[in-house]
Amino acid sequence: MAKLLYAFSCSVDGFIAGPGGDMSWLTPYLGPDPLVDELIPRIGALLVGRRTYGGDDPHRGTEGEGKAFGGGWEGPQFVLTHRPAAAAPDVTFVGDLEEAVTAAKEAAGGKYVNVLGAGIARQCLEAGTLDEILALPVPVLLGDGVRMFGHPGGRTIRLEVLRPNWYRVVR
Template structure:
């Protein structure tokens, strides 16, 4: 049985993007990216909201850019090998391989997917992830806290949800990023 993982590259004050939608401050350096790659090796399926998918769709063709660093080429391979489910009422076609569209979030269907999976399932996009948090589906929360305060924007974690967490792992990187992995109790 897989686990449902929710990972975020966040500011210290809990945002994945600032009020203008900028998230460039969260771009991982080589060490953080390599660590992310190792974490992502267990993922067999990505669940995305439309906006997050539009950001991640970059990885569908990233291999066509030979100037990319090895760590990015590695992530490209991981992303392309995984299945993707995009939850959107506006997209007509995802335009990427191994991707299907769903019009609405069905907590029971996601629960069944995770239970029947031999690999982990990752959920990304704060709006979509909020549904999973509210349905008590998330097994782990993974945070990459960046040494920046942005003061507002798109929050990683939803309001109105209370979770009891157990710290399972922590790591500090030379660039000041701190990784925290929590199991949901």
């Protein structure tokens, strides 16, 4: 059965995007990464937040073609939104989290559903559907922006180490 994986790059101080969702900070750090190269063929579908789908991606320009990871991956994408965008190949807009997770898992087969976007990852954590987290720290401090995870008032979520930077969510 497919598992939901939140794989992301982040600054050492825990930000996945700069102020206003700016992703341009990541561009100088993109390049060959053996862990990402190993992960890409294990991804069967994407579950994407609407802001991430239409946001300031360092690979901007490939998302309309249904290509993620700078064109290194192709397949079905499920965008959680109440504001569908223009149709794109292999992109399905879904208005309900449970429906989006179910459809993405079905499309992924036995592979991972890669979650893209802090907001949707947070919703999956709260719904108990997120299985694993892969953090790819980048050697930079941003100081402000979109946190990898935030919960007003705090919340502890236990993680089990599977391998360096790769964790299982403990329920």
